[in-house]
């Protein structure tokens with residue numbers, strides 16, 4: 236069955252969908268055990284229900300601190316034997332509680348060629364600078380903002396006159412192929428072999 240994944244997402248969930256498709260067609264040998272979302276109204280929650288994936292939705296405002304909600308999430312991840320946390324459009328920084336427990340086992344996808352354009356609205360930042368090439372980065376998460384060790388990257392060309400939507404579409408097409416492939420390449424822990 237391969238490794239056990241928890242996907243963390245805050246938005247549309249097109250990367251979550253791509254991961255689920257790859258699991259279903261057998262190109263990604265993994266079990267998506269859990270979807271974690273910090274926004275009740277996010278479309279990714281409906282997508283997880285359609286795929287019959289257990290879902291935890293939490294409201295960060297209901298907790299005293301990041302450490303408080305991460306403690307709760309960590310217990311859930313550990314009780315399910317989750318090997319990797321996959322961030323797919325999760326718009327919150329991960330704190331020390333999860334980082335220490337899941338060192339080198341939290342992965343993020345970011346819509347730029349890091350270290351260029353970290354943080355929010357990477358596509359907008361790239362268009363602002365008039366770059367001719369941008370792209371997608373998959374990296375391990377550390378305590379910085381999009382700074383952890385890079386696992387893989389793929390470039391996307393920005394053509395003259397491309398709208399924001401056009402660039403976003405090209406980036407997402409790349410993301411949906413790259414992310415499942417990179418996840419499949421992650422080392423499997425010895426205990427779960």
Ligand code: GAR
Nearest residue numbers: 246247248249250251324344345346
């Ligand atoms: C993706 O393009 C992902 O790279 C980006 O959010 C989008 C989520 O789309 N992530 C970041 O910007 C992280 N800083 P999705 O909900 O359709 O998968």
